[in-house]
Amino acid sequence: MREELRSLVADPPTVVHIPKVLREAFHARKQHEVQRVLRIGGLCGMALGLTIVAARMLLFSGLGTHADNVLYGQISVFNLVVIFTTIVALQLPRVFAHYRPIMVTAGALVLASTHTGSILISEPHIALSASYAAMLGVTVVTIGFRNGFGYSLLTCMLGFVGGSGYAVWQGARPDWVLVSYGYVAASAVGLVISWLVERQDALHFFQSILLASEAEERLRLNQQLEAMSRTDSLSGLANRRSFDDTLEAEWARMRRERAPLSLVFVDVDHFKRFNDANGHRAGDACLRAVGQALLSGALRPGDMAARYGGEEFVLLLPKTDLAGGEAVAHRVLAAIDELCLPHGDSPTASHVTISVGVAAAAPDSGAGGPAPGGDGRRVPLPSQEPRAALRVRVRAARRLTPSADASAEHHAHRRSELSHGVVVSPP
Numbered sequence: 001m002r003e004e005l006r007s008l009v010a011d012p013p014t015v016v017h018i019p020k021v022l023r024e025a026f027h028a029r030k031q032h033e034v035q036r037v038l039r040i041g042g043l044c045g046m047a048l049g050l051t052i053v054a055a056r057m058l059l060f061s062g063l064g065t066h067a068d069n070v071l072y073g074q075i076s077v078f079n080l081v082v083i084f085t086t087i088v089a090l091q092l093p094r095v096f097a098h099y100r101p102i103m104v105t106a107g108a109l110v111l112a113s114t115h116t117g118s119i120l121i122s123e124p125h126i127a128l129s130a131s132y133a134a135m136l137g138v139t140v141v142t143i144g145f146r147n148g149f150g151y152s153l154l155t156c157m158l159g160f161v162g163g164s165g166y167a168v169w170q171g172a173r174p175d176w177v178l179v180s181y182g183y184v185a186a187s188a189v190g191l192v193i194s195w196l197v198e199r200q201d202a203l204h205f206f207q208s209i210l211l212a213s214e215a216e217e218r219l220r221l222n223q224q225l226e227a228m229s230r231t232d233s234l235s236g237l238a239n240r241r242s243f244d245d246t247l248e249a250e251w252a253r254m255r256r257e258r259a260p261l262s263l264v265f266v267d268v269d270h271f272k273r274f275n276d277a278n279g280h281r282a283g284d285a286c287l288r289a290v291g292q293a294l295l296s297g298a299l300r301p302g303d304m305a306a307r308y309g310g311e312e313f314v315l316l317l318p319k320t321d322l323a324g325g326e327a328v329a330h331r332v333l334a335a336i337d338e339l340c341l342p343h344g345d346s347p348t349a350s351h352v353t354i355s356v357g358v359a360a361a362a363p364d365s366g367a368g369g370p371a372p373g374g375d376g377r378r379v380p381l382p383s384q385e386p387r388a389a390l391r392v393r394v395r396a397a398r399r400l401t402p403s404a405d406a407s408a409e410h411h412a413h414r415r416s417e418l419s420h421g422v423v424v425s426p427p
Contacts, residue, residue: 002213005206016202026205034099034146038090041144045083048136049076068121072130075117079110100147104155107141111159112166115183119167119174131179134163135186142190149195156187232307234284235291243306243314250302250318251363260362262325264315266294266332267355271311273345274352286341286352287311293335297328322360329356 001021008016018026086106089095095102114137118130138159142152160183167174230242238246254261268274268290275283291307297315298305304316315332317325333356341352 002210005210009203009206009210012199012203016199018202018205022205022209025209026202029205030146030148030201031096031099035096038087043087045140045144046080046087048140049080049083065122068123068126071117071121072126075113075130078113082106082109100151103145103147104151104158107137107145107155108158108162111137111141111156112162115159115163116166118183119164119172119179120170131182134159135182138183138186139190142187142194143197146197146201147194148198149191152194153191156191160184160187232291235288235307235313237291237294237313238304238306240306240309243304243308243316246304246306247316250316254318255363257319258362259319260321260360262317262320262322262328262358262360264297264317264325264329264332265308265357265359266290266313266315268311269348269353269355270343270346274343277343277345289339289341290336290352290354293339294332296335297332320360321362322358325358325360329358332356 001019004019083106086102090099090102111134114130114134118127118134121127121130138156141147141155141159145152145155147155160180164176164180230239230245231237232239250261268286271283271286274286278286287307290311291305291313294305294313294315297303298317302318306314306316308314315328317328320328333354336352336354339352343350343352346353
């Protein structure tokens with residue numbers, strides 16, 4: 001569809017057809033435009049009618065027979081009533097839903113009555129005034145109504161046939177060439193302009209559809225680029241930049257809510273040896289597998305699993321205390337054990353193992369206040385040093401081998417470098 005619209009806009013045909021799937025939207029747009037200008041357009045029509053009547057009374061006062069003056073007055077009153085009734089009726093939503101046939105009917109009635117007057121009135125000046133009024137009415141119907149070429153043509157034809165038929169029924173024998181010259185000429189010019197306007201409206205509609213589509217496409221691409229810029233291409237997890245930004249935001253939120261925050265750091269053991277023995281492609285596959293296993297610890301919507309750098313990963317766990325962080329760490333350890341990725345050059349086990357460290361802190365809502373649940377010492381806040389805050393290098397190595405006994409399976413060696421008041425689980 002987009003390519004079809006581009007083709008129509010780039011090289012528009014003489015007659016522009018609205019594709020079937022867009023017709024409803026196009027008609028709704030036209031309906032909105034008509035509704036927007038209906039009141040002011042109707043008032044302008046009323047003012048125009050009153051101006052024509054006032055001009056006739058001032059310029060042709062005393063001319064014509066009594067019958068001519070009566071007929072002119074009747075036509076003027078009839079037209080004003082039709083215009084006013086149409087404006088009022090179209091204010092009702094149920095009526096406005098059928099605005100096209102209503103405007104065709106009202107326009108045809110006004111044109112027919114005015115055209116009738118130009119034929120039946122005997123006084124030349126008054127008849128000429130009626131002819132000019134009919135031509136002006138045709139211009140309003142074909143251009144001002146914005147009702148489309150087809151409806152405008154129907155309105156002009158109904159007005160001409162209706163007015164001429166009524167005049168003949170009243171016994172008039174006019175010179176059809178002379179009488180119809182102004183009406184037909186004005187209709188032809190107005191219809192050509194109506195066709196051009198309708199064609200231009202369709203092309204503008206196509207352009208608006210294309211612009212909206214391209215804007216939506218740009219937004220989608222920008223979102224994809226934003227996601228790519230915050231995603232590690234190898235593991236599919238969040239990258240370091242995304243982790244730093246999220247950590248800063250979550251730390252501020254934990255301060256407001258007086259809730260704890262935990263970090264679980266993961267380091268793949270002897271990864272350089274794994275790379276040297278198996279190749280970088282196998283190393284990349286290993287990191288991807290570890291990253292996916294790490295997701296088993298990020299179960300809640302607010303949790304984040306990220307690649308911290310190289311073979312290092314981190315889990316960010318808002319509203320999680322130290323015990324909760326340790327529970328997640330055990331779950332991650334179990335997930336890595338289940339992978340059982342062969343590592344023949346590891347001094348620890350025959351498969352890939354990881355070292356896990358847990359750090360927890362409860363930021364105080366007051367600057368430099370004691371951390372709830374801590375030992376009462378004052379904890380510097382991440383906002384003082386956003387990028388460096390909570391930058392923990394925690395290693396809690398758990399060495400597992402399939403043949404190890406129960407005591408060996410639960411043996412842990414923890415080493416930590418504590419920064420910014422982060423509380424680390426005791427050994």
